[in-house]
Amino acid sequence: xxxxxxILTLGCKVNQYESQQIRALLTALGLRFVxxxxxxxxxxxxxxxxxxxxxxxxxxxxxxxxxxxxxxxVVCGCLPVVPTDEFKPDRENIHxxxxxxxxxxxxxxxxxxxxTTPGLPKPVQCPDVAIRPEISPKVKFKKDxxxxxxxxxxxxxxxxxxxFLKIQDGCDSFCSYCIIPYTxxxxxxxxxxxVLTEAAALxxxxxxxxxxxxxxxxAYGRSSVRQRRSDGLQDELLPDLLDKVAxxxxxxxxxxxSLDPADVTERLLDVFAAHRNIMxxxxxxxxxxxxxxxxxxxxxxxxxxxxxxxxxxxSRLDRPAITTDIIVGxxxxxxxxxxxxxxxxxxxxxxxxxxxxxxxxxxxxxxKMPDKVQSQIVKERSQILRDIDLELQSRFRERFLGExxxxxxxxxNARPAGRAERYFMVYLNHAAPEPDNNDLVTxxxxxxxxxxxxxxxx
Numbered sequence: 001x002x003x004x005x006x007i008l009t010l011g012c013k014v015n016q017y018e019s020q021q022i023r024a025l026l027t028a029l030g031l032r033f034v035x036x037x038x039x040x041x042x043x044x045x046x047x048x049x050x051x052x053x054x055x056x057x058x059x060x061x062x063x064x065x066x067x068x069x070x071x072x073x074v075v076c077g078c079l080p081v082v083p084t085d086e087f088k089p090d091r092e093n094i095h096x097x098x099x100x101x102x103x104x105x106x107x108x109x110x111x112x113x114x115x116t117t118p119g120l121p122k123p124v125q126c127p128d129v130a131i132r133p134e135i136s137p138k139v140k141f142k143k144d145x146x147x148x149x150x151x152x153x154x155x156x157x158x159x160x161x162x163x164f165l166k167i168q169d170g171c172d173s174f175c176s177y178c179i180i181p182y183t184x185x186x187x188x189x190x191x192x193x194x195v196l197t198e199a200a201a202l203x204x205x206x207x208x209x210x211x212x213x214x215x216x217x218x219a220y221g222r223s224s225v226r227q228r229r230s231d232g233l234q235d236e237l238l239p240d241l242l243d244k245v246a247x248x249x250x251x252x253x254x255x256x257x258s259l260d261p262a263d264v265t266e267r268l269l270d271v272f273a274a275h276r277n278i279m280x281x282x283x284x285x286x287x288x289x290x291x292x293x294x295x296x297x298x299x300x301x302x303x304x305x306x307x308x309x310x311x312x313x314x315s316r317l318d319r320p321a322i323t324t325d326i327i328v329g330x331x332x333x334x335x336x337x338x339x340x341x342x343x344x345x346x347x348x349x350x351x352x353x354x355x356x357x358x359x360x361x362x363x364x365x366x367x368k369m370p371d372k373v374q375s376q377i378v379k380e381r382s383q384i385l386r387d388i389d390l391e392l393q394s395r396f397r398e399r400f401l402g403e404x405x406x407x408x409x410x411x412x413n414a415r416p417a418g419r420a421e422r423y424f425m426v427y428l429n430h431a432a433p434e435p436d437n438n439d440l441v442t443x444x445x446x447x448x449x450x451x452x453x454x455x456x457x458x
Contacts, residue, residue: 002071002114006036008061011048013213013257015077017166019046021151022076023158025104029111033158036068042110043070047079047087050179051359055079055086066091072110076103078183084363104150153198156205161410161418161438163207164257167195167241168214173225176298176365177327177358180215189214189221192241199245208440209253209408212245217256218263226300239267246275252440253408253421258283258325261301261309269316281321281351281423282313289344290337293330296369303344310348319399321351321422328385329358329378331369338381345388351396351422353389357382390450397424397448404458409439417452420445425452 005026009019022044023033034040043065047058058079065073076097079087089096095110097103157163170187171180199210219225221237246254254277261284272278284306288294291302313320326341345353357378360367405420407428416428416435426443428435435441435457443455 002031002041002111004032004034004038004040005042005044006034006038006040006065007044007046008036008065009046010054010058010061011046011050011077013164013211014166014169014215015046015048017154017164017213018077018151019044020154020157020164022046022103022107024152024154025107026111028152029108031111036065039068039070041071041114042074043068043072044074044076044107047075047077049077049079049082049086049183051361053359055082059087062087062094066094071114074103074106074110076100078180081183082179082363083182086362101150153194153201155198155201157202157207161207161408162209162211163202164211164213165195165199165202166190166214167212168217168220171216171219171225173216173300174298174365176296176369177330177361179361179363182363184215187216187219187222187224189219189237192244195241196244196248199251200248203248203251206438208251208438209255210245210251211255211257212242213257216260218259235265236267238263239265239271242268242278243271243274246271246278252277252406254278255281256283258285260285261306264309264313266312266316269313273316279421279423280317280319281323281421283323283325284309286324286341286344287327288330288333288337289341290333293333293337293341296332297327297330297366303340306344307347319422321396321424322348323352323354323423324348324350325354325356326385327356327358328382329373331358331366331373332371333358333373342385342388345385345392349396350389350392351424352393353385355382355385355389393424394448394450396422397445397453400445400453401448402445404442404444405455407441407443407455409435409437409441412437420453426455427452429454429456431457 007019007022009015027033031042036043045061045065048054049058062073062075071093073094074097075094080096080098095106097106168189170184172185172187174181202210214220216225218238220241259282264282286306287297287299289303294302310322313322405426407418407420407426409416409418411417412434418426420426428443442458444458445453445455447454
């Protein structure tokens with residue numbers, strides 16, 4: 001009989017959200033959540049394979065789970081789906097879920113098969129049905145993101161102050177370096193009414209910040225990531241949803257996860273400007289500042305397109321935090337290409353840059369591209385960009401010295417700390433009484449440091 005379970009999660013916000021759904025399902029089936037070191041009967045490993053390093057970490061987690069001798073190990077997420085034969089189960093107690101729609105069914109079957117407790121829910125098969133949302137009779141969602149027969153909607157995000165809420169799944173953009181279109185190819189969205197119900201439940205459980213997330217959030221409501229209609233109804237779906245979520249009572253903070261430049265529209269920024277509880281922070285994926293490299297990456301914009309969207313954001317929002325991702329050392333990247341990235345980074349004045357060194361991912365077009373950049377050159381360029389990132393972060397924080405901010409306290413270990421509206425870290429001077437985790441406090445920013453700012457509560 002399965003009495004306890006643990007979950008090991010790797011990867012992105014989408015995986016973290018889905019692990020919370022798994023936790024909710026297994027708890028509802030009568031199992032108790034424990035740490036993996038406490039010898040659980042069942043271990044679920046929610047894997048990632050966005051890079052070869054992520055795949056290796058996922059396989060190590062599976063071996064780690066096996067060392068605790070559970071009765072069953074369920075392997076789900078992206079690794080079992082990737083079409084490169086990177087994982088071969090070597091134990092009889094490993095259950096590999098290659099079809100995500102069958103994950104809830106698999107867990108139900110495992111629990112029921114091991115259980116002698118009467119009255120447990122029976123495994124159910126999820127129907128594949130078309131959904132017509134209430135937004136407009138002209139707009140159809142190909143599939144609902146999470147029919148009730150699958151993994152449940154969340155009522156809380158256990159162990160976290162901020163709650164992630166998945167509103168979209170799938171990508172068919174096929175950027176040349178990315179494996180995700182092969183692991184999550186079906187572009188689909190969650191119905192607006194279900195998003196609002198779930199968001200309200202998360203607020204009722206005490207969460208003060210919700211992050212709307214997905215594989216490609218900007219494609220919310222569309223059947224393809226590549227679809228672009230500058231004046232079509234579908235471009236309004238994400239702004240309309242965000243506008244409605246912002247009106248949920250007692251929700252102090254909302255953020256959006258990563259967007260492409262084309263996802264940033266005047267209507268979206270109008271919604272940002274209309275609601276103080278939508279944080280003035282946008283994460284726009286740049287990847288490179290060279291049009292030649294962007295073309296080889298199959299990114300659907302140019303450097304000037306990116307500049308134009310940054311200018312639009314600044315015209316609508318007060319000192320917004322614009323963060324980004326950059327890949328260094330893409331095949332055939334020249335010194336001139338890299339310098340274009342450096343110039344654009346300084347021009348935009350990013351609040352933070354996530355700098356990644358290019359890693360050829362088996363199964364993608366970029367893995368077969370010639371003219372690999374020498375590893376020493378990639379290392380040097382990455383360090384240059386990381387040094388610039390620290391400089392730009394500090395310069396961005398300097399702009400707010402002496403001003404007030406609101407901080408959502410996320411840790412009280414060494415000293416209370418959390419993130420301000422514009423996402424930089426704030427470390428609080430000792431106050432009486434000291435705030436608790438998940439408290440939203442008003443502070444005055446007093447000092448800039450290499451890791452964030454120091455502030456006093458008001």
